[in-house]
Structures are given as structure tokens and as C-alpha cells.
């Protein structure tokens with residue numbers, strides 16, 4: 336199939352590269368000239384395991400190319416995916432300016448039948464508005480179909496998620512569009528679920544907010560575990576073994592962050608309000624998420640008392656492991672709060688430091704070059720995300736380097752008993768052992 340992807344950000348680029356990898360011919364479009372020039376020169380604007388290799392392989396095979404021209408993309412493709420950002424507005428609702436602009440741009444260059452696919456995460460009924468917009472601005476009567484096809488990629492394993500999806504959701508009632516969409520996804524050999532457009536759009540917000548709810552559920556449980564002397568990891572294992580519940584996304588921690596869950600839960604709250612059926616359960620999900628960080632900071636303060644001038648090492652800055660994405664990272668919030676209290680923070684992250692420096696996040700933080708450098712003379716070590724690398728650090732060395740062996744494990748990455756044996760005073764999330 337000949338495919339155009341408008342928007343070469345995280346979703347657009349991964350989707351385009353993986354489509355090319357299953358032998359489709361793909362044009363990735365973006366209005367950021369520098370980004371496109373970089374991509375044309377083989378420079379990938381983000382870190383995602385496996386992505387660089389897939390892009391290079393398919394560029395070399397002439398199946399993947401990059402342009403700033405929407406007209407070129409629309410002219411040379413049967414299907415046009417829209418994968419532009421849908422950022423949050425101050426009230427939590429979604430800013431659809433980019434979607435609307437792309438819809439108008441497509442309408443101006445549309446000459447013959449195309450399937451226009453909404454890949455960005457959008458409020459229910461957006462597809463209908465995209466179709467209205469294209470119809471209104473199109474020059475003359477030209478045939479097209481709008482389809483909703485939400486993505487379910489997780490940063491850090493996006494290539495693997497795209498190549499081996501649990502399901503493909505296609506929202507459309509046009510047989511013509513559906514048969515083309517099925518050809519796009521045939522090579523992935525995954526179950527295809529066909530729905531109407533509104534249901535497909537809702538599936539995305541419902542999936543992300545349900546996963547956020549699972550995380551808040553276990554985080555609220557961690558507070559109960561702390562109050563009752565139970566261990567949240569054992570509780571999560573116990574309930575997660577029930578297939579109806581499942582163990583994934585039951586990892587207690589500092590709360591969910593990133594560019595999706597906080598934004599999508601807020602958007603779903605706003606959408607439900609707008610529809611006149613307020614989804615108040617999700618407001619509680621948000622409250623628990625915020626509370627989780629507050630409880631963790633309190634735990635640090637209860638032990639260290641005054642944070643001013645305390646030397647604190649933080650491991651992890653990205654919003655999760657295996658990415659360099661620091662947007663809405665709870666690790667960054669944590670560092671910012673420690674700095675506000677006057678602590679001297681030395682932080683290390685395997686991939687996130689460059690972006691922290693580039694965007695000047697956490698002004699005043701010292702960025703260490705290694706996990707061991709970060710803990711030099713530290714009065715406490717705080718683990719903010721769970722990169723694999725942290726598990727293989729030599730904790731005998733860590734213990735020797737630190738001034739005081741206090742360990743606050745914000746992701747329950749380490750075994751409390753082992754840490755106690757190594758001489759650490761261990762504080763996890765919802766864990767009674769060794770507390």
C-alpha cells in the first residue's frame with residue numbers, strides 16, 4: 336500500500352517506519368523542516384529501542400522517505416494517517432488545532448478518493464468533525480472516508496508493540512475504507528476489530544484511563560499496606576494471578592506520568608463533563624496519583640527532617656525506562672520538589688540527561704555521568720524509575736560512596752531484605768519488610 340503519515344513525531348515516525356518494514360511504501364510528512372532534514376540525513380529525533388535500525392533499513396530499501404509537503408504525501412498515497420499532537424489545554428480538554436489544520440491542508444490538495452485515518456488520540460466525535468472540515472474546504476466534490484484507528488504503543492517498546500499488536504481497532508462504516516485498512520494491517524497478523532468511528536475513538540481514552548485506574552488502585556492499596564503492615568507486592572501478585580484482573584499495570588510507585596496518561600485522563604474527564612455524564616471515578620484516579628507523590632516526599636522528609644542543603648542522589652529522570660522522554664515525568668517533579676526544599680540534588684539517568692539540560696528542567700540539579708557518580712557523599716538515594724541498569728549497580732560500592740545509607744525506592748525495584756543485608760535503611764512503596 337502507498338501510505339502517508341502526517342506528523343513525524345513519536346507515533347507518526349514509529350508507525351511509518353514499521354509500516355515500511357512490512358513492505359508498504361511510506362511517506363512521512365512534517366512541517367518542521369529541520370526535523371525532516373535530519374531524518375533525510377539519518378538522524379532520528381528521539382530514542383526508542385530498535386527504531387533507528389528500522390528507519391535506516393527501510394530508507395535504504397526506498398520504502399520510507401520524508402518530506403515537508405502535505406500535497407506530495409496526499410498525492411502519492413491511498414491512505415493518509417494523521418498523527419499530529421493533541422496537547423492538553425489548561426482546563427484538561429484537548430487542543431485540536433493541529434488536527435483541524437491538517438484536515439484543512441488535506442482538503443486543499445485532495446484530488447481523488449483517499450482514506451483519511453485519525454491515529455492521534457482524540458475526543459469522541461472528532462472524526463465526524465474532521466470529515467465535516469474536509470467536506471467544507473475541499474475544492475469541488477471529491478470522495479474520501481475518515482476512519483479512526485487509535486494506537487496502543489508504549490514508549491520504550493513501541494516498535495515491538497506495533498509489530499506485535501494485541502488488536503487493531505478500526506472505526507469506520509465504509510466498506511471501501513475498511514478493505515483498504517485491512518490491507519494495511521494484514522501483514523501484522525493481529526485480530527482486527529471493526530467498530531463505528533465514535534466507539535473506536537472512545538476505546539483509546541477508555542483503555543488509557545482504565546490502565547491509569549489500575550495504577551491508582553494499586554497505589555491506593557500501597558497506602559493501606561503501609562498503614563496495616565502488609566506488602567503491596569504480595570497483594571499485587573495475589574490479585575494479579577486472577578486472570579480476570581491480571582498482574583500488569585499493578586506496579587505501585589510514584590504514580591503515572593508521561594505524555595499520555597495524565598493528559599488522556601484529564602481529557603476523558605473533560606469529555607464526559609461536556610457530554611453531561613461526569614466520570615467522577617477518574618477524578619479520584621487523578622487525586623490518588625497526586626497523593627502518591629506527596630506521600631513519598633513526606634516519607635523522605637519524615638526521615639531526613641529538613642531537606643535544605645541535604646545531598647540527595649536521584650536515579651532516573653525519564654518518565655519510564657527505555658526512553659529519553661522527560662515530558663510529564665514524575666521523576667522530574669520529584670527532583671523539582673526536592674530542589675524547592677533546598678536540597679542539593681545530583682541526578683543520573685541513562686538517556687534522559689540531555690533533554691533535561693536542553694529544556695532546562697530542574698534548574699540547579701547536577702547531572703551525573705553514572706549511577707555511582709550520583710551517590711558520591713549522598714545522604715540519601717532516591718530511585719525514581721526502574722531502568723534495568725540500576726539493578727546491576729554494585730551496591731557495595733554505592734554503600735561505600737554514600738555518606739548515609741538511606742535508600743528510598745520509588746518503584747519497588749530492589750529487594751528490601753537484600754538491601755538491609757547490604758547495610759541500607761530501605762524505604763519502599765507499601766512494603767512493610769525492612770521498613
Ligand code: UGA
Pocket residue numbers: 456486487488489490491543546550583584585586587588589590591592593594595596654655
Ligand atoms: C501508554 C499506554 O500504555 C499505551 O498503550 C498507549 O498507546 C500510550 O500510553 C499512548 O496513549 O500513546 P506510555 O505512556 O508510553 O503508554 O507508557 P506506560 O508504560 O503505559 O506507562 C505510563 C506511566 O505509568 C509511566 O509513568 C509508568 O511508570 C507508570 N506505570 C505503569 C506505573 O506507575 N505502574 C505500572 O504498573 C505501569
